[in-house]
Amino acid sequence: MWIGEGLQKLEISLLEEAEVVCGISRVLSTLNNSASLNDALQRLLKSSYESIESLLNLESGSDESLKLYTSAYAAAHRDCIRALHRLGTYINELSGPGFPATIGEESFLRVLAHFWPLLERLFVSQHMQDSDLAVAACKALTQAIKAGGGHFSSLLPNVMTAASSNFFSFQTHVCFIKLATVTIEEFGHEKNCGPLFIDTFRLFTAAEATSSLNSSYACDQEPDLAEAYMNFTSTFIRSCPEEVVAAADFLLEASLSKASICCTVMHRGAALAAMSYISCKLS
Template identity: 40%
Template sequence: MGRQPNGKGICQVAETALQDGQPIDLSMVMQLVNILSSTSSTDLKGLLSFVYKSLADVIGAYSKWITLIPANIRPLLIFCASGIKESISSASCSSALRKLCEDAPALIHKPYNLEILLWIGEGLEYRSLSISVEEEIVSAITLTLASIPHCELKKSSLASLLSSSYGAIQKLIDAERQHPLKQHLTDYTQVMNSAIRALYRMGTILGHLSAPLSSDQTEDDTILVILCMVWPPLEKIFNSAHMENGNLSAAACRCLSQAIHSSGEQFHMLLPKVLDCLSANFLLFQTHECYIKTAAVVIEAFGYREEYGSLCISTFQRLNSAESIASLNSSYVCDQEPDLVEAYTNFACAFCSFFVPRSAY
């Protein structure tokens, strides 16, 4: 089989064609979109799967022009949704979806288009996609939902996008009470990996949200509503024995860090619980430096507030009591634990910048 054109090459061709200023007839593209979208997965094999991939690259390259016709949006979303399920075309279709979301967010806000977008997001739990492809899809969907002008619709749409992630996390929590599942390593690993992916999706969603910056946005409590939805499953995970798994701990800490960055001052109500979870888990699993990294994020975000001084100091003392930290007393030991040393150094620097008097320098 000949060499397949990549998405970058097609984009370059598109730019050249558009610079010529000639009108472009993309009706043939839409005809192919409709034909391939209606083709069953069993028939999308061999050469046809590469045609699907190449067409997705074309859509991504010409999305700004192909979305000028509102009637094209729904078929294009269906096309991307179908192609994401296939291994050969998943990356190209996720990229095309991102371009569609960037170039035509207002049109995608229409209820009949939002329905497809949410269906794509909710179905990620059942796909075996790479983290990078999944992140691109979730980012595209989240940015589109976050730009919905109607506040209640925005909140309900984001809640729907998060729903499948809660289910995956709850399955892992339930596994703690279901000893037979732990005895079946393959099944337990599958549930664990599903929860890790769910936490990454939640973190990506939170990473694309932000607290209102201007006074005219104060009535938009979206981030607060989402935070109140995200914290309960996160708290369950942090308080579970499953956190012994390093990948799960890293995913949960990443999600928590994104929540802190996005929610800003609105996160303050959770500080005591969060710092307690982080310090307690580090004492239990001292090879997981992600807890110290996340504690540093908390200190950097709230260390300047005097009312949290005693809380931050007690967290600092608690982390210092860990045997792994106390053992960092020679260059040899530090060389053996570079990640832990870096995490603790950053945490200590963040702490000192707020709690060591200037006169001490």
């Protein structure tokens, strides 16, 4: 507990910090009742919640404070990224085989009750213009979605809105497309979510950045975007019911021309993602 509570003050890398958190989680998994585990997690995650809140509290009515990038903001920015990584790692560990299912699930819900409101505020803040912070927030939410399963069903509209609106605002941040891809992979089978996923697909396709992927040169200039968008489209086909895929046929046809172009690019990841999409579309 002493090590875990002091992690924020240690000058270590994110990888080293994740290894320490995994070690702490293995110790926590030996606790045989949820009350003890919840108390331990509350103590361990207190500094993480406070770090995210500190960054959110720096936001003012204008973005001048962000443009100035003061030393206070730099420190809060760094602490928030580390806090998000710790939260994501703890959440991921709670869903692992080391924790009894009932104890891990109850503790996950308690963490989610504190974590989600903060993350939701972060996603609608000006701080999302920073790519490192956006990646950390999307990764933490991705880990929570994978760990939480059905507990995220009621939050899906909020998650997809966060992904699509933020990508529309910051179209160099492909982490938002990757977040939506994981969400569809986890929940695409739910027919009632079809209209939500189609609407997200439509917004991604209509964005200026993806609309410009109309030549090999353009795709080579933005290979990460091309790869992320192609992976999203193929995941949509693989994960959603046939009737949902059929309803999005006009979007899939528009994406098919982009995929045929992406197949010729030099970036291997983008080309393979495009080939995977074409295979899904034609099968």
